[in-house]
Amino acid sequence: MFRHWRSGVTVWGIISGMLILFILFPSSTIIGNVFNETNENWLHIKQYLLKEYISNTILIVVSTGVFSVILGTGLAWVVSVYNFPFRSFFKWALILPLAIPPYIAAYTYTGLLSYTGLIQTFLRNAFSLQINQKHVNIMSIEGAVAIFSLFLFPYVYTITRVFLEKQSASLIENSRVLGKSPTVIFFRVVLPLSRAAIFGGTSLVILEVLNDYGVVQYFGITTFSTAIFKAWFALGDVDTAIKLSGLLMSMVILILIIEKLFRGRKKFSYTTTKVRPIARIQLKGVKALVAFGCCFVVLCFSFLIPILQLFHWALLTYQKILDPEFLGLMLNSVIVAGTASLLIIIAALIIGNYSRITENFIGKAYSKIAVLGYSIPGSVISIGIIVFFVAMDNRFFWLYKIFDPESSKLVLSSSIAMLIFAYVIRFLAVGFNSIEAGFEKVGKKFFEASRTLGMTVTQTFFRIDLIMIRQTILAGFVLAFIDIMKELPLTLILRPFNFDTLATKVYQYASDEMIPEASIPSLLIIAVSFMAIYFFHKVVEREDK
Amino acid sequence: MYVEIAGLAFGYKNSNEKVIKDFNLQIQQGEIISLLGISGSGKSTVLRLIAGLEVPESGLIKIQNRVVVDSSTFIQPEDRGVGMVFQDYALFPHLTVGKNIEFGLVKMSRKEKGKKVAEMLELVNLRGYGHRYPYELSGGQQQRVALARALAPSPSVLLLDEPFSNLDKDLQVKIRTELKNILKSAGITTIIVTHDRDDAEAVADRIIVIEQ
Numbered sequence: 132m133f134r135h136w137r138s139g140v141t142v143w144g145i146i147s148g149m150l151i152l153f154i155l156f157p158s159s160t161i162i163g164n165v166f167n168e169t170n171e172n173w174l175h176i177k178q179y180l181l182k183e184y185i186s187n188t189i190l191i192v193v194s195t196g197v198f199s200v201i202l203g204t205g206l207a208w209v210v211s212v213y214n215f216p217f218r219s220f221f222k223w224a225l226i227l228p229l230a231i232p233p234y235i236a237a238y239t240y241t242g243l244l245s246y247t248g249l250i251q252t253f254l255r256n257a258f259s260l261q262i263n264q265k266h267v268n269i270m271s272i273e274g275a276v277a278i279f280s281l282f283l284f285p286y287v288y289t290i291t292r293v294f295l296e297k298q299s300a301s302l303i304e305n306s307r308v309l310g311k312s313p314t315v316i317f318f319r320v321v322l323p324l325s326r327a328a329i330f331g332g333t334s335l336v337i338l339e340v341l342n343d344y345g346v347v348q349y350f351g352i353t354t355f356s357t358a359i360f361k362a363w364f365a366l367g368d369v370d371t372a373i374k375l376s377g378l379l380m381s382m383v384i385l386i387l388i389i390e391k392l393f394r395g396r397k398k399f400s401y402t403t404t405k406v407r408p409i410a411r412i413q414l415k416g417v418k419a420l421v422a423f424g425c426c427f428v429v430l431c432f433s434f435l436i437p438i439l440q441l442f443h444w445a446l447l448t449y450q451k452i453l454d455p456e457f458l459g460l461m462l463n464s465v466i467v468a469g470t471a472s473l474l475i476i477i478a479a480l481i482i483g484n485y486s487r488i489t490e491n492f493i494g495k496a497y498s499k500i501a502v503l504g505y506s507i508p509g510s511v512i513s514i515g516i517i518v519f520f521v522a523m524d525n526r527f528f529w530l531y532k533i534f535d536p537e538s539s540k541l542v543l544s545s546s547i548a549m550l551i552f553a554y555v556i557r558f559l560a561v562g563f564n565s566i567e568a569g570f571e572k573v574g575k576k577f578f579e580a581s582r583t584l585g586m587t588v589t590q591t592f593f594r595i596d597l598i599m600i601r602q603t604i605l606a607g608f609v610l611a612f613i614d615i616m617k618e619l620p621l622t623l624i625l626r627p628f629n630f631d632t633l634a635t636k637v638y639q640y641a642s643d644e645m646i647p648e649a650s651i652p653s654l655l656i657i658a659v660s661f662m663a664i665y666f667f668h669k670v671v672e673r674e675d676k
Numbered sequence: 677m678y679v680e681i682a683g684l685a686f687g688y689k690n691s692n693e694k695v696i697k698d699f700n701l702q703i704q705q706g707e708i709i710s711l712l713g714i715s716g717s718g719k720s721t722v723l724r725l726i727a728g729l730e731v732p733e734s735g736l737i738k739i740q741n742r743v744v745v746d747s748s749t750f751i752q753p754e755d756r757g758v759g760m761v762f763q764d765y766a767l768f769p770h771l772t773v774g775k776n777i778e779f780g781l782v783k784m785s786r787k788e789k790g791k792k793v794a795e796m797l798e799l800v801n802l803r804g805y806g807h808r809y810p811y812e813l814s815g816g817q818q819q820r821v822a823l824a825r826a827l828a829p830s831p832s833v834l835l836l837d838e839p840f841s842n843l844d845k846d847l848q849v850k851i852r853t854e855l856k857n858i859l860k861s862a863g864i865t866t867i868i869v870t871h872d873r874d875d876a877e878a879v880a881d882r883i884i885v886i887e888q
Contacts, residue, residue: 580766582753584780
């Protein structure tokens, strides 16, 4: 078998292997240290607090999951089976809430609903209405669930809608011919049929919730994320942070296993050839109004209202906010996101190319590991990376001394490299999926043709593969770039001292009770995400046809 | 013997059954051989093994007295000097016809490359098509470009995988004769895989029937 290895492939394999090791380091530091000796902090947490972390986290995750499924599948069903005014507008507009990161939504709604916010001020001035503050308190578990559900349901919506439109047309039509009403079909045929798709979308929602720090921290809810941050920042206790991370990670693994079991061997991707759209039922009168109303209300709460509020604040604050310092923030965001995305694309190309050429067990394992980071919550990745980088600093302290006798001990772990490394691990999946799809679409025949014409693996890569998948390379870069622009937990923990990005500035303004001031950086983040969503769901969908 | 295959065996990783068991073949220089068999008989796999795109489980392949694969050797496809025309041609869509043909030419001056490309276009009756892109050509023309591209680096053996499967039935007779003329004037040792006995008889000097 070793004959196979004597070629240019070897080099690709070695570099891929090294990249994979790097990706695994932070997770393995967590696993390696999770059973370290327990200390007082941990005992205290275990005895008094752990129950609350677990119950809060589970409560939020389960409720958000349920509400996202209701919103996501309900709207997907309405949009794909019925015809009503503005249907095709809602079809893609209902994806837009994804452009607003939950933490920005949380700050916006807090400001909107506060005593001095628009709604209460209006009610007071117009109707002299005093509201019991208890009824508008969004800073609670219920509030967090509402925010997560409203702004993350499009994950369920998109996957389910695509599934409904492309997979089950004939089944739905058959049931209809058999005399079942649409409602019966929804519960008896569609839900069971698309459970894999629904669960796939829901698991994405849940992973996002577990990754969140901005919302729960702002609302003062103790979950695993906030506990890990606190152990690290307030107590400086790495061991406890690692133990909590280990627990959180086992929750993630559990979710991934459940998702796998639900999906079984079915992949909910669809065959692109000869898909027949469902013949939609035309709604008239009240029914059409109800369908329109459902979509419109959801879109209002999950996109239009927060956006209008942000624009309103932006008008009030732009003179104060837009200064050279703000330009510096934007530049910071663009530079770190750009650098990390570039590294992501390079790593994804190397690992992706290797795994498609070899098609053996190692190649497959590599591609599985490459996408692992996306499931690991930011707080866990950051703790793993801090421990790893501090260890590296300890190991290489002698080396720093050679170059600079005055060198401090923490060189790597106080540099921007740590943050960029974390981005690469967490968002490699985004670039990798895109590039893998590109390789899959192009196939291996051009690669093979080039080999028989005398080109090595590496020559072929530069002369053929790279050019043929250039569109998916660009797509992967853009997607990774946007995800990094929005990212909060990793950036907060791992950024060097005094280094701010748009996202951390939003967080900081909100923490300083300056929510209106956060509007302009928030809108910038949303605008970038909006463009990406528009690009992918309008342009890519048009291509599909 | 110019090409020698002995005791070749191959099976895909995810199945226990072997696609090819103890396959033997000897070919003279300049001979046109046709491997005839139904689909799934492993005839295309034989081509891929000769080209070096698959690794056999056991057996030996020699080309011009050089072992390209046996139990201890594996020459990479780019070093085998084997030309291959793929079933769907696999012309690089981002390169012109001329650049496609030029792709495999290395260690040549620009002038020599240009001369070779012109010569190849002449051989396949596509003079003046060098600046077109593959998608601007008909299926038959694309096939001839693929042929020219495979022949340009002067391989010692040419492999053709189902060369007639993507062409119109009424074109087939014309193209068969054309292909035979091109191969004979290039004087190249050729292995053609086909499932059609008429095709095999029209082009090949010798037919090898592959049964499963």
